[in-house]
Amino acid sequence: MENANKEKDVKAIADSLVQQAKEASAVFTQYSQQEVDRIVHAAAKAAANHRIDLARMAVEETGMGVFEDKVIKNQFASEYVYNDIRDAKTVGLIHHHAAQGIWEFAEPLGIILGITPVTNPTSTAIFKCLLALKTRNTIVICGSRNALKCTNEAARIVYEAALAAGAPDYVIRWVDTPSREMTHALMTHPDMALILATGGMSLVQAAYGSGKPAIGVGPGNVPVFIDKDADIDLAVHDVILSKTFDNGMICASEQSLVVDRSIRDKVEERLKAHGAYFLSEEETKKVQDVVIDPEKQSMSPKVVGQKPQRIAQMAGIEIPQDARILIAHLDGVGEKFPLSREKLCPVLAFYTANDFDEGVNLCTDLTHFGGLGHTASIFSQNPEVVQRFSDTINAGRIVVNSPSSHGGIGDIYNRLRPSLTLGCGAGGRNITTDNVTVTHLLNIKRITNRMMNMKWFRVPSKIYFEPGCLDVFFSHEIKDFGVRQAFIVCSGSAMREGTVRRIQDYLEQAGIHSSVFSDVKSDPTLETIESGLSAMRKDKPDLIVAVGGGSPLDAAKAMWLLYEQPELSFDDLKLYFMDIRKRVVKVAPLGKKAKLVAIPTTSGTGSEVTAFTVVTDGATRKKYPIADYAITPDVAIIDPNLVMSVPRDVTADTGLDALSHALESYVSIVASDYTDPLALRAIQLVFQHLPAAYRNGKDAAAREKLHNASTIAGMAFTNAFLGINHSLAHILGATFHIPHGRANAFVMNAVIRYNAALPKKFPAFPNYLYPKAKERYAEIAEALKLPCSTPEEGVESLIKAISDLKRQVGLPASIREAGVPESEFGKAVDRMAEIAFEDQCTVSNASYPLVEDLKKILWEAFG
Amino acid sequence: MVSAPVITLVPSASHPEVKCLSLSGRIDTSTVNSITPAVLQAVSDSPSGLIVDLHEVSFVSSAGLRLFLTAFKNAQSSNKKMALIRLHPEVYKIFKVAGLDPMLGIFKDEKQALDEVWRKA
Numbered sequence: 001m002e003n004a005n006k007e008k009d010v011k012a013i014a015d016s017l018v019q020q021a022k023e024a025s026a027v028f029t030q031y032s033q034q035e036v037d038r039i040v041h042a043a044a045k046a047a048a049n050h051r052i053d054l055a056r057m058a059v060e061e062t063g064m065g066v067f068e069d070k071v072i073k074n075q076f077a078s079e080y081v082y083n084d085i086r087d088a089k090t091v092g093l094i095h096h097h098a099a100q101g102i103w104e105f106a107e108p109l110g111i112i113l114g115i116t117p118v119t120n121p122t123s124t125a126i127f128k129c130l131l132a133l134k135t136r137n138t139i140v141i142c143g144s145r146n147a148l149k150c151t152n153e154a155a156r157i158v159y160e161a162a163l164a165a166g167a168p169d170y171v172i173r174w175v176d177t178p179s180r181e182m183t184h185a186l187m188t189h190p191d192m193a194l195i196l197a198t199g200g201m202s203l204v205q206a207a208y209g210s211g212k213p214a215i216g217v218g219p220g221n222v223p224v225f226i227d228k229d230a231d232i233d234l235a236v237h238d239v240i241l242s243k244t245f246d247n248g249m250i251c252a253s254e255q256s257l258v259v260d261r262s263i264r265d266k267v268e269e270r271l272k273a274h275g276a277y278f279l280s281e282e283e284t285k286k287v288q289d290v291v292i293d294p295e296k297q298s299m300s301p302k303v304v305g306q307k308p309q310r311i312a313q314m315a316g317i318e319i320p321q322d323a324r325i326l327i328a329h330l331d332g333v334g335e336k337f338p339l340s341r342e343k344l345c346p347v348l349a350f351y352t353a354n355d356f357d358e359g360v361n362l363c364t365d366l367t368h369f370g371g372l373g374h375t376a377s378i379f380s381q382n383p384e385v386v387q388r389f390s391d392t393i394n395a396g397r398i399v400v401n402s403p404s405s406h407g408g409i410g411d412i413y414n415r416l417r418p419s420l421t422l423g424c425g426a427g428g429r430n431i432t433t434d435n436v437t438v439t440h441l442l443n444i445k446r447i448t449n450r451m452m453n454m455k456w457f458r459v460p461s462k463i464y465f466e467p468g469c470l471d472v473f474f475s476h477e478i479k480d481f482g483v484r485q486a487f488i489v490c491s492g493s494a495m496r497e498g499t500v501r502r503i504q505d506y507l508e509q510a511g512i513h514s515s516v517f518s519d520v521k522s523d524p525t526l527e528t529i530e531s532g533l534s535a536m537r538k539d540k541p542d543l544i545v546a547v548g549g550g551s552p553l554d555a556a557k558a559m560w561l562l563y564e565q566p567e568l569s570f571d572d573l574k575l576y577f578m579d580i581r582k583r584v585v586k587v588a589p590l591g592k593k594a595k596l597v598a599i600p601t602t603s604g605t606g607s608e609v610t611a612f613t614v615v616t617d618g619a620t621r622k623k624y625p626i627a628d629y630a631i632t633p634d635v636a637i638i639d640p641n642l643v644m645s646v647p648r649d650v651t652a653d654t655g656l657d658a659l660s661h662a663l664e665s666y667v668s669i670v671a672s673d674y675t676d677p678l679a680l681r682a683i684q685l686v687f688q689h690l691p692a693a694y695r696n697g698k699d700a701a702a703r704e705k706l707h708n709a710s711t712i713a714g715m716a717f718t719n720a721f722l723g724i725n726h727s728l729a730h731i732l733g734a735t736f737h738i739p740h741g742r743a744n745a746f747v748m749n750a751v752i753r754y755n756a757a758l759p760k761k762f763p764a765f766p767n768y769l770y771p772k773a774k775e776r777y778a779e780i781a782e783a784l785k786l787p788c789s790t791p792e793e794g795v796e797s798l799i800k801a802i803s804d805l806k807r808q809v810g811l812p813a814s815i816r817e818a819g820v821p822e823s824e825f826g827k828a829v830d831r832m833a834e835i836a837f838e839d840q841c842t843v844s845n846a847s848y849p850l851v852e853d854l855k856k857i858l859w860e861a862f863g
Numbered sequence: 864m865v866s867a868p869v870i871t872l873v874p875s876a877s878h879p880e881v882k883c884l885s886l887s888g889r890i891d892t893s894t895v896n897s898i899t900p901a902v903l904q905a906v907s908d909s910p911s912g913l914i915v916d917l918h919e920v921s922f923v924s925s926a927g928l929r930l931f932l933t934a935f936k937n938a939q940s941s942n943k944k945m946a947l948i949r950l951h952p953e954v955y956k957i958f959k960v961a962g963l964d965p966m967l968g969i970f971k972d973e974k975q976a977l978d979e980v981w982r983k984a
Binding site for chain 2: 361365368388389391
């Protein structure tokens with residue numbers, strides 16, 4: 001019955017505290033940075049003013065530590081901490097990352113449960129209250145039972161000063177009747193937002209186990225490595241300063257010295273001179289029995305923060321009255337060596353290491369024996385030694401050439417954030433290794449604007465055109481390139497036409513040796529690339545000249561890439577990507593070994609200006625587009641004299657290929673103001689001149705315009721990319737051996753109809769604001785002066801114009817008309833749709849297609 | 864180019880019943896097969912156990928850890944002892960983090976290993 005009543009009382013008190021704090025935290029959310037800063041200033045001032053009486057109260061009440069040092073701790077918690085957080089932005093908009101389009105707003109957490117320890121009661125209470133006030137949180141301070149009066153007095157002083165400066169009522173609360181049950185009730189209270197726990201491991205574990213967000217600390221077992229290069233006077237001074245500070249009660253204080261054998265005697269001598277008392281083996285045994293509870297295998301609370309003389313008295317040994325520290329020589333780490341544990345009192349373990357490796361291994365053992373993730377210390381003047389030590393030791397803070405207590409809490413001896421709650425990371429079962437401060441008590445809301453992806457426009461740095469430019473280039477310009485060995489990649493037909501011989505003659509006149517690889521057939525395979533590559537590796541060219549239709553140009557680009565970067569593999573290169581700038585496989589710029597000059601002898605692929613090459617896997621006949629701006633040729637030579645003898649059917653096919661490039665890049669989601677004029681102009685040129693070039697191959701004017709159209713379309717699509725017209729054409733061509741341009745022509749109208757309809761799935765690209773393919777097709781119709789009173793009419797006019805164009809150049813109207821049997825097509829269609837979906841070109845299509853959609857388009861194109 | 868571990872095996876000067884095996888280089892999947900027979904043979908050849916000197920070893924992969932565990936189990940099943948000595952901090956840390964240090968017996972040098980493992984026993 002009594003227990004039930006007690007439980008009820010505890011719950012009622014906890015509820016009341018939390019209810020008050022809840023109101024305060026609601027009100028506090030309205031405060032401005034200015035109001036908050038005024039409150040924190042007043043609170044810090046009050047705490048600093050009371051540093052002396054709070055220190056006295058703490059020593060009297062706890063019977064631990066050193067009054068004068070507790071004064072410093074209070075001063076640290078008010079002055080150093082306040083100085084550190086004074087100018088921090090903690091209200092409203094706290095940061096704007098302009099380049100990232102991100103605004104960060106601070107949101108308070110609500111109610112914080114601040115659990116404070118008996119070792120640093122008043123300073124920790126001041127510290128946590130100031131952090132809470134600065135972040136517009138309310139805090140319920142739950143002090144140690146053995147330090148209740150002084151803890152609550154510290155909280156009261158800060159609270160009243162805050163209140164007087166305008167803080168909401170109840171912004172700081174404290175527990176007057178502490179108990180395990182009360183702590184549990186507060187930790188698990190539904191309205192508690194965060195537990196900020198400083199204390200023993202069991203308390204911190206309870207906080208983490210409460211189901212509430214918690215920031216806790218772990219136990220330390222700080223090793224100090226004194227390297228043979230250390231400044232011994234400095235090391236001994238700092239260790240004594242730190243270990244005697246408040247009788248060793250800071251968890252970052254030194255626990256074991258690990259000293260290089262070569263300097264051991266000197267270190268011992270200096271320690272003795274500073275008042276260290278080295279225990280005999282017998283004394284060590286007696287001291288360890290009182291310092292470490294043999295049953296619990298942990299530090300005995302009765303020695304925490306006691307003077308050496310008091311500890312000696314408890315152990316029943318005699319030590320000098322002026323002894324400041326007790327030191328025990330130990331040989332090992334672990335349960336057999338109780339003093340290798342943490343001891344928050346002026347008792348140190350002392351190890352001798354034969355060398356650096358042995359010393360670091362001992363420090364590793366010590367941190368693994370109850371201090372993982374906390375703090376470690378090293379004295380050495382050798383930066384390499386410090387770095388190797390730090391690389392190995394798992395500690396949230398590694399303090400170099402400084403006292404570890406003062407170094408660990410930050411700001412006095414270094415620029416760590418000043419804090420009385422030191423995170424110990426995963427090693428100490430904590431969430432952070434940071435020195436906890438205001439940033440840990442805020443939720444950051446990130447407001448992120450829609451950001452447009454950077455776009456680009458990249459084409460070869462030199463594009464030569466007009467009839468005869470090939471001759472001018474090789475008779476004059478080539479001399480400026482400073483090359484010695486040329487490697488010509490071409491097809492058999494370029495050899496027969498005599499173009500290659502002509503280029504070789506020019507090169508010879510310019511003093512440039514040349515060799516020829518003419519074994520490139522249509523749809524170059526990986527095997528072709530590899531055989532060209534091995535010839536290239538033998539000849540070691542500094543100039544590659546690609547002459548021919550799309551195939552030799554594509555082959556030369558792939559060879560060039562692998563010639564320059566032999567470590568790349570085809571598997572890497574064909575890896576699918578969503579964004580060319582974020583792809584997994586990066587290609588460094590080419591050109592270290594050779595430059596590439598591309599000379600098209602058909603008017604269609606645009607390969608002479610693009611960042612793409614298509615390589616066919618000989619085994620599966622699957623085509624892999626490889627894309628990277630690195631493979632953009634250095635020079636493109638667009639000489640219409642080279643296309644005068646292109647056969648009629650090739651003229652028709654390649655003309656439709658150029659048209660499909662321009663159409664797709666105009667409606668691509670990556671299209672831009674830079675590519676649109678090129679795409680439109682290429683479309684106009686194809687419509688105006690393809691029929692004439694087809695009818696009369698000797699029509700030089702039509703040939704020239706068509707040749708330009710192909711390159712201009714290439715410049716558009718190398719920057720705006722393509723779409724599913726090409727995805728479908730790639731697999732359609734591969735499956736039924738249909739020339740690439742013709743395959744594109746077959747699916748063109750069906751793709752336009754599909755893209756012009758409202759997409760069922762939208763492609764994800766920030767720069768593409770909403771579907772507009774229909775309107776874009778209508779713009780093309782308008783540019784071609786086709787009937788276009790509505791977008792719908794424009795789309796239909798364009799489709800009709802394409803059908804007319806195909807008819808004029810003798811292309812079948814459908815796949816069926818081209819002679820593909822329906823049964824064969826039906827067997828292949830599922831696979832074709834799936835492969836087209838995976839095709840690299842699909843990613844920039846105006847509509848993100850389902851495999852089913854692609855199947856329907858294929859059937860529509862079949863006719 | 865991975866250098867293959869070099870192995871030397873000598874009896875302990877002060878305790879000839881125990882053999883001392885020195886390894887060097889990286890102990891990983893590409894090298895472990897080449898040293899496994901020698902390590903296991905050394906365990907079975909040594910009358911009362913094996914000390915493995917890792918002073919020249921710069922890296923131990925999981926295949927390396929497994930080799931030491933196998934050697935340790937072989938030693939244990941024939942009533943022999945085993946110890947690892949002179950580990951660099953980086954290698955020592957692997958055994959600590961993997962929690963294998965209490966089982967395998969890791970010591971700073973041959974003398975300490977002999978004192979702790981063989982003389983005390």
